[in-house]
Amino acid sequence: MTAKICLRSVTKEFLVRPSRGQSAGSVLRALEDVTLDVPDGQFLTLVGPSGSGKTTLLDLLGGLSSPTSGEVLVDGARVAGPGLDRGIVFQQYALFPWRTALANVEFGLEQQRLPRRERRERARQHLDLVGLNGFEDRYPHELSGGMKQRVAIARSLAYQPSVLLMDEPFAALDAQTREQLQDELLRIWRTTATTVVFITHGIEEAVYLGQRVAVLSSRPGRLKALVDVDLGDRALAQDGADLRADPRFVEYRHQIWALLHDEVRRAQDAGHRKIQPDGTERAA
Numbered sequence: 001m002t003a004k005i006c007l008r009s010v011t012k013e014f015l016v017r018p019s020r021g022q023s024a025g026s027v028l029r030a031l032e033d034v035t036l037d038v039p040d041g042q043f044l045t046l047v048g049p050s051g052s053g054k055t056t057l058l059d060l061l062g063g064l065s066s067p068t069s070g071e072v073l074v075d076g077a078r079v080a081g082p083g084l085d086r087g088i089v090f091q092q093y094a095l096f097p098w099r100t101a102l103a104n105v106e107f108g109l110e111q112q113r114l115p116r117r118e119r120r121e122r123a124r125q126h127l128d129l130v131g132l133n134g135f136e137d138r139y140p141h142e143l144s145g146g147m148k149q150r151v152a153i154a155r156s157l158a159y160q161p162s163v164l165l166m167d168e169p170f171a172a173l174d175a176q177t178r179e180q181l182q183d184e185l186l187r188i189w190r191t192t193a194t195t196v197v198f199i200t201h202g203i204e205e206a207v208y209l210g211q212r213v214a215v216l217s218s219r220p221g222r223l224k225a226l227v228d229v230d231l232g233d234r235a236l237a238q239d240g241a242d243l244r245a246d247p248r249f250v251e252y253r254h255q256i257w258a259l260l261h262d263e264v265r266r267a268q269d270a271g272h273r274k275i276q277p278d279g280t281e282r283a284a
C-alpha cells in the first residue's frame with residue numbers, strides 16, 4: 001500500500017500571548033518531531049492525553065494550520081490549505097440551522113459547482129448511506145444528536161474526499177448511539193475505501209475502529225507507539241458477536257491503556273484529567 005498521508009518530522013509551536021504582568025509571550029510546543037505514514041485506505045485512530053496535540057495534528061492534516069517545521073504531505077503533495085480532498089467532521093455537528101438535512105449535505109457540492117440536479121442526487125445518496133433516508137427535509141433542531149452527526153458525516157462524504165479527518169465525532173453522543181454510529185462508520189469506510197484519521201479519548205473506541213492505533217505522549221506530543229490491531233474480519237464479528245468481549249480485543253485495550261497510563265500521569269501533573277482503564281476520564 002502506498003502512503004496516503006505522510007508526516008515528516010512535524011513540529012508545531014504556538015506563540016502564547018503574555019499574561020498580565022508579563023512583558024513577553026512564550027512559545028508552546030504542541031507537537032514534536034512526529035513522523036508517521038498512513039497507508040491509502042487505512043483506518044487510523046489517534047489517542048493521547050488531553051493537550052497532547054491530537055487536534056493540532058488534525059488541523060495540520062486539514063490544512064487549517066501549517067507546521068513550524070517538518071512536512072505534511074497528502075498524496076505526495078505538501079498540504080497548503082484546506083481542500084475538498086479532505087473532509088473534516090468535528091465533535092459538534094457544525095450544521096447550518098437554517099438548512100434542511102439535504103441542503104446541509106449539498107453545501108460542499110455547491111462549492112464544487114456541481115449542477116443542481118446532480119447535487120441533489122448525490123446529497124440524497126449520501127443521506128441514504130448514513131441511514132437518513134426519509135429525513136431529507138428535517139432541520140437540524142428536528143434531529144437527534146446521532147442524526148445530526150450522521151448529516152455531518154454525509155456532508156463530508158458527499159464531495160467524495162479521499163481522506164476523512166474526524167475529531168472526537170461521537171464524544172457528545174450516548175453510549176448506544178455511539179456504538180451504532182461506530183458500526184455505521186465501519187460499514188461506510190469499507191464501502192468508500194476512504195483513508196480515515198479518527199481522534200478519540202476512548203481507548204475502546206480506538207481499538208474497535210482502528211486498524212492501527214497511534215498513541216501520542218503528553219505535551220509536547222510525540223509519537224509514543226503505533227499498535228497494529230488485528231481482530232480478523234470485523235464484518236463477520238458484527239453478526240451478533242460482541243467483538244469487545246473477544247480476549248484479543250481486551251488484550252489490545254489493555255496494551256493501549258498501559259501505553260497511555262504514564263503519559264496521562266505526566267499530563268495530570270500539569271493539571272490535566274485522568275483516564276480510567278475503561279477509557280473514560282475524570283478530573284485529577
Ligand SMILES: Nc1ncnc2c1ncn2[C@@H]1O[C@H](COP(=O)(O)OP(=O)(O)OP(=O)(O)O)[C@@H](O)[C@H]1O
Binds near residue numbers: 014029048052056057
Ligand atoms: N492556537 C493556539 N494557540 C496557543 N496554544 C494552542 C493553540 N492551539 C492549541 N494550543 C495548545 O496546544 C496544546 C495541544 O492542544 P490540542 O488541542 O491539539 O490537544 P488535544 O490533544 O487535542 O487535547 P484534548 O484532548 O483536550 O482535546 C494544548 O496545550 C493547547 O493549549
